[in-house]
Amino acid sequence: MTAVVRAARPEELRDVLELLAELNPDDPRLSAAETARTWRRMREQPGRCVLVAVEDGRVIGTADCIVLENLTRSARPYMLVENVVVHADHRRRGTGAGLLRAAVERARSAACYKVQLLADDTPANHRFYESCGLQPTAQGFKQRL
Numbered sequence: 001m002t003a004v005v006r007a008a009r010p011e012e013l014r015d016v017l018e019l020l021a022e023l024n025p026d027d028p029r030l031s032a033a034e035t036a037r038t039w040r041r042m043r044e045q046p047g048r049c050v051l052v053a054v055e056d057g058r059v060i061g062t063a064d065c066i067v068l069e070n071l072t073r074s075a076r077p078y079m080l081v082e083n084v085v086v087h088a089d090h091r092r093r094g095t096g097a098g099l100l101r102a103a104v105e106r107a108r109s110a111a112c113y114k115v116q117l118l119a120d121d122t123p124a125n126h127r128f129y130e131s132c133g134l135q136p137t138a139q140g141f142k143q144r145l
Contacts, residue, residue: 002055002094002098003053003054003055003060003061003090003094003095003098004053004054004055005051005052005053005054005061005098005099005101005102006051006052006054006102007049007050007051007052008043008049008050008051008052008059008062010039010040010043012052012059013035013036013039015052015058015059016050016052016059016062017035019059019060019061019062019085019086019087020062020083020085022085022087022088023083023085042064045066047066047067047068047069047077047110048064048065048066048067049065049066049106050062050063050064050065051063051064051065051099051102051103053086053095053098053099055090055095060086060087060089060090060095061084061085061086061087061090061095061096061098061099062083062084062085062099063081063082063083063084063085063099063100063102063103064081064082064083065079065080065081065082065103065106065107066079066080066082067079067106067107067110067112068080070113073113074113076111076112076113077110077111077112077113078107078112078113078114078115078116079103079106079107079110079112079114079115079116080116080117081100081103081115081116081117082117082118084096084099084100084117086099096128096132097131097132100129100132100133100134101132103115104133115134117129117134118140118142
């Protein structure tokens with residue numbers, strides 16, 4: 001069965017958190033109140049959409065997308081994609097590619113001039129993102145705070 005990709009529903013917070021724990025297992029757990037508050041703010045943020053991949057009624061993948069306004073490229077916005085993760089039991093079956101296709105389609109619908117993400121510096125991750133049509137065009141930099 002192929003997963004259906006759609007916007008996450010408010011009641012799917014627990015499912016999204018389980019996936020994010022696979023991505024960042026060392027992250028400290030937030031309180032229920034802080035988690036609920038952040039989830040609400042994320043859903044209310046203009047241009048933001050947490051996508052989920054659902055198979056047989058179970059959330060098996062997620063990607064966090066946000067359209068950001070921009071003063072270059074004829075004031076066309078761009079999309080930033082973060083926290084792409086597919087449940088370990090469901091990898092290598094097209095779920096991640098489906099999430100990225102949905103993100104790119106949302107970016108096109110918002111007239112974005114690009115979709116951008118940072119990936120861990122591992123060959124497997126790079127091959128995956130390149131197979132989805134993304135190209136390594138710049139060196140990424142970050143400073144953890």
